[in-house]
Amino acid sequence: MRGPTRGYWLYLVPSLLLFLAVIVVPFLMNVGASFTRWSGVGTPRWIGFDNYTRLLGDERFWESFQHNVGLIVAMAVVPTAIGLVLAAALFDYIGRRFGTRTASALRAMYYLPQVLPVAIAGVVWGWMLHPSYGAVNQISGLELDWLGDPDLALATVMAVMVWFQLGYPVVIFMAGLQRVDPSYYEAAEIDGASWWRKFWHITVPQIRPEIFVVLLTCTIAALKVFGPIFVLTRGGPGNATMVPSYFSYLNFFQKSNVGYGSAIATVLALIIVVVTFLFLRVQEREP
């Protein structure tokens, strides 16, 4: 094994070729197209930064990012916060007083929505929320157009996403809690600390790495969100649930504004890379 390591390069060749064809070249083509006016057929016309200046003045574009912030709350912040409390309650309260079987059964039920393809979650809720025959209106006696009312649509999509995401942090945090030294809790109990004090001073700091991973992955997922929007609302009504990914899809495949769609996708890619970088920097600085 002490020989030259050069021969190992051979094992990378298939992936690097495929990687070039599927990731690198398409990404560069996308960046290139963002500087052109192009309908998808014919020759793209170079227009420099026009698409980007147009973006800055496009109200739909800014609104779509505001909706993204709402989805980050619904997909990352809220599930992480509720997930922490649930995981801690299941782990050191239910698990100890009612047995680990009860705790794992509850965990499995919280996790169940996560096994669905996100588009299928959209199909389930699209039916539940249907204004005329949906189960939600039939059961509650309300007559709300959950996804068709511009004032309600984003909040409804956010609620569906909380339901969808919640199980992920619960499972990750419960796994993380298993490596916390039980003597911390025992010492705190001897001191007579309340459950909330233990939660804040032991549970949260001990599973900080897991909290970071969950927040990072869920924030990225929220920035990329496409499936639920496509299935539930198609960005509507009007512009009420438009997000950047769907906005770029719309420009690519329905409006034949490939150049403009590429600019949106490029900005989105940039934002995601920057967010990832910032998260990792913050994580590095943590003790």
Added chain:
Amino acid sequence: MRGPGRWAVLFALVVLAVVMIFPFAIVAINAVKSPAEYSSQGPLSLPDGLYLRGIVDFWHRVEFGTKLWNSFVISASVSVLAVVLSVLNAYALGIGRVKGRLSILVLFLVANTLPQESLAYPLYYLAKAVGLYDTRLSVIVVMTVIQAAFGTYLLSAVLGQFPKEILEAAAIDGAGRLRSLVRIVVPISRPTLSVLLIFFFIWTWNEFFLPLILLISNDTQTVPVALGVLQGERYMDATMSSASALLGVVPAIAFFLIFQRTLTRGVTVGAIK
């Protein structure tokens, strides 16, 4: 907290669990009701009998068997091919420690974080140019590369810890690199590889955006794409919509039950990354 307090906590957690699984239950009981029963009894009543016409009609209407097969072929091919590529890469990066491995790993990681929107149009365009548009192969190739990017990242870390003595012993016995990989590294890493395989399968099954763009015809579409596109169509009535939801939900739950043990272990593996 003692006495009634602890029951209150349990009660609250159980109520939340019921809320979480409520949509599944509602979908299941209403998919087997007739439209007449649905409109007279509403969604909460238990079905009078098993009315399967809605499900059967919907199955034929969307050619659900074809969709299942497409999803299966794509997911199975991607999971196997992506594991093979991940192993080859991780062998070079984790064990071979080739020069510049850190930058290669970062490249793979960035590829995994990039939004698919920033690749979508060129992929669509290139697929058309090479005649792969609207074929299952196009999705297989693209998803294999995307999944392998993540697999390489994870597996390189795992193989970085691989006991060197075993490989040195094998080299003394005259085993070449390929032989060491196939006969030693792969069998020893089998638990991790099977977790990866299952993950790639389920992730590919669940994929929506790229299959939506690359697959347009009835003969090639996957389950999530076909059902997602049909959602909200005019002709869908209440029981047909719940039949659609049920047909989408059942395979996902089946995978979950089959793979559950490996999965929960796998979620933890992903968390440590």
